[in-house]
Amino acid sequence: PPPVAWKELSVPTAQTRELTLPDGTLLSLGAESRVTWPETFTGTERRIFLDGKVTAKVAKDPEHPFIIQSGDIDVRVHGTTFNFKSYRNNTMVEMMLLEGSVSMDIHSDNGVREVWLTPGDIAQYDRQAGDVTLGKISSESFHVFSENRSFSFFNVPLCDIAADLERSFGTEIVLADPPIVSRRFLAFFTNHESLDDILRLLSANGNLRIVQSGGVVYMYGK
Numbered sequence: 643p644p645p646v647a648w649k650e651l652s653v654p655t656a657q658t659r660e661l662t663l664p665d666g667t668l669l670s671l672g673a674e675s676r677v678t679w680p681e682t683f684t685g686t687e688r689r690i691f692l693d694g695k696v697t698a699k700v701a702k703d704p705e706h707p708f709i710i711q712s713g714d715i716d717v718r719v720h721g722t723t724f725n726f727k728s729y730r731n732n733t734m735v736e737m738m739l740l741e742g743s744v745s746m747d748i749h750s751d752n753g754v755r756e757v758w759l760t761p762g763d764i765a766q767y768d769r770q771a772g773d774v775t776l777g778k779i780s781s782e783s784f785h786v787f788s789e790n791r792s793f794s795f796f797n798v799p800l801c802d803i804a805a806d807l808e809r810s811f812g813t814e815i816v817l818a819d820p821p822i823v824s825r826r827f828l829a830f831f832t833n834h835e836s837l838d839d840i841l842r843l844l845s846a847n848g849n850l851r852i853v854q855s856g857g858v859v860y861m862y863g864k
Contacts, residue, residue: 648679655809658671663688670788675694676693678690687708689711693728693729698723700719700724718744722739722742725787733768733801734798737765739760740761762778764778764779792834793829795828797826819863
């Protein structure tokens with residue numbers, strides 16, 4: 643068979659991109675995401691490679707499973723709409739499913755763990771702890787959380803939150819106190835809040851101190 647020609651798209655910091663794959667699958671990609679896909683899908687499966695965040699509407703083709711490979715995670719899609727976030731530098735991997743079904747194969751030193759999702763499920767995989775947590779979201783929440791410049795942090799460590807904000811706003815964020823790196827937050831920002839708004843709300847409980855100097859945001863514990 644002729645060699646497969648691959649294409650790659652890298653999304654700049656603080657931007658988003660839309661992409662239609664050869665099979666008609668629609669991808670909405672978050673800031674600093676990178677996706678690699680074949681010019682044409684051949685063989686028994688449709689496999690793409692992702693580092694980042696995507697909201698996908700996958701074209702139905704039961705004969706050719708759609709697979710997203712992202713480091714230690716394989717997502718197997720069965721004609722569906724979902725939101726998937728897996729940046730290689732983040733602690734947490736997150737999947738929200740609106741319709742259809744997906745399974746996540748998690749590869750670790752202990753072998754492969756398979757997690758199935760049904761509509762309304764949100765699954766979070768903590769790469770450091772090796773834990774998987776399942777929860778529920780409404781279809782309204784899915785649409786809100788999938789919008790550009792909306793952020794949903796379900797018990798997410800501050801290091802991941804800072805990384806997401808850096809990608810989306812293009813502002814360097816330094817976690818200046820080691821103990822705060824793994825501090826977890828439950829917070830949602832769905833009204834196109836500015837970075838200043840988000841920082842103010844994150845520090846509202848008094849456990850964080852925010853200092854901005856020279857275009858850099860420094861976070862300290864209290």
